[in-house]
Amino acid sequence: MNSQMNLEKQPKKAENRRSIRKIFPSILENISVLLIVLFLFVPIFWIFLTSFKPYEEVFTTSIFFQPTLENYLAVFSSSFDLGKYYSNSTIVVVVTLLITLVVSVLASYSLSRFYIPGKQIIMFGILATQFIPLIINVIPYFVMFRNLGLLDTTLGLIIVNLGHTIPYAIWLIKGFMDRIPIAIEEQASIDGASRLRIIWSILLPLAKPGIITASVFCFVIIWNEFMFALILTNREAVTLPVALQFFIGEEGVIWNQMAAAGTLFILPTVVFMLLVRKQFVQGMTSGSIK
């Protein structure tokens, strides 16, 4: 945060020397940029700050306090058991993502490279499933899972999430494969490589930006998925976003501990997103504009 604000101030100084006609708009511009940055990052910063606050300081807006790690220790203790929810979330994400990527890469290859009757309709149908509010699907899932004993299991959550991630993954990956020239594969197939071999050792490396974009997108979706987990789990398979409500007790909300759990909760997606930011933003924006 601090470094950002410093960056804001430097150009202002330089611009003071310019003619008066230009100063006003450029100050206005810098103030607007500053407001945007504050609006977007103060909430995150405040969660982060609160997570280090001792209990007495939570109910003040002070920025200066004796920071403590107590909250982080508390959320891992047996009374909250963050470790359990973290591992639930991790299992759901890893398994869903692996299955999603394998089936979506295969399907995207087929949809990108071959003549398939009704391809346009298939692609639209896949996307249309995501126009439909997913709450519709939860109703039969609830009934089926109750009968099958899958309520409150990570397996149940994995199944539901697959229906959510595969459509996006197919769209994103197919978009990238369409842009890879087919001539490269033809050359390899003349050289006698098998089809699966071509997908694995030629197409996959070339489609890597698309696969990374799809992975990050699906990772964020599953990691933050709230509705399915809220309805289909209650104790054993609870994932992180739903576990946050356990900090709301009869005596009020334990904000500092919720903030500590929240900070650890958003850490993986934020770090992952920053690592592959360039590819992700390019992939998403060019994909949606195309």
Added chain:
Amino acid sequence: MKNKLFKYILLIPAFILLALTTFYPLVRSFWISLHDWDLKETAEMGPFVGINNYLNAFSDYQFWNTLKATLIFTGSTVITTIVLSILVGLLLSKEKKHLSFIRAVLIIPFAVSPALIGYSWRFMLNPDYGLFDRIIGFFIPALSDVIWLSHEATAMVALVSVVVWIFMPFISLMFISALMGMPKEVFEAAKVDGASSMQTFFRITLPMLQPIILIATILTTMFTLKAFDPIVTLTQGGPGASTSVLNFFIYKTGFQFFNLGYSAALGYILAGITMVVVIVYMRRLVKGDQWN
């Protein structure tokens, strides 16, 4: 011949999974929507009632209230998000060093859990110790005594601001990448011809952005109609039913009152609304293409 089989084999895993996880529940849900089913009373699906559940919605005053809340919520969220995102796009798409740093971190809110942000808004709007409450009270003293989440209008404002916070960074990035990809010659030519910056914006930039504005509007509308997490964590649909949008009302009907048949029917009504909106936008999009 081998190729012919191969291409379908590749499709099969994805199709089986989609059929089981999406298409089957959709059909099953529709079937449930044609039945009377109160899960509190029976574990088995009740009698077939045809389209009664759908007809009931239209005579249910709660449904109409919900629809009104949905309209206000969606309308204000979409308009605010699009206008702000264009503004952010214009501000951040210049070639400056500190701006490129902000562009780089702009994607972060997209990765943050909407549920957590809902809670944090609740924390920050608290009238006794909330940071936002203090800041707003400091700059606009007239609003310092407002208890944000206990009045219908201000609770809606709070909810809209959360959802705008969630969508705006991503939509802004779409505009930024469009603006930065625009040919510079056009703007130079406009400058040479003496066009003011306002004229340039309304005559050149905005028309060139039009297709992206439409796509961004479609995406924002779809996601706003499906918004769920911030409503549960911020307002719980309250105060009263003022922020109880359709998606949340379906959840309450199905999983707090366990009226599954009615809940499924409401779900299909929401799906219908979403489809109509998307098709209307899409037709404009296609028309726009023909114009160019």
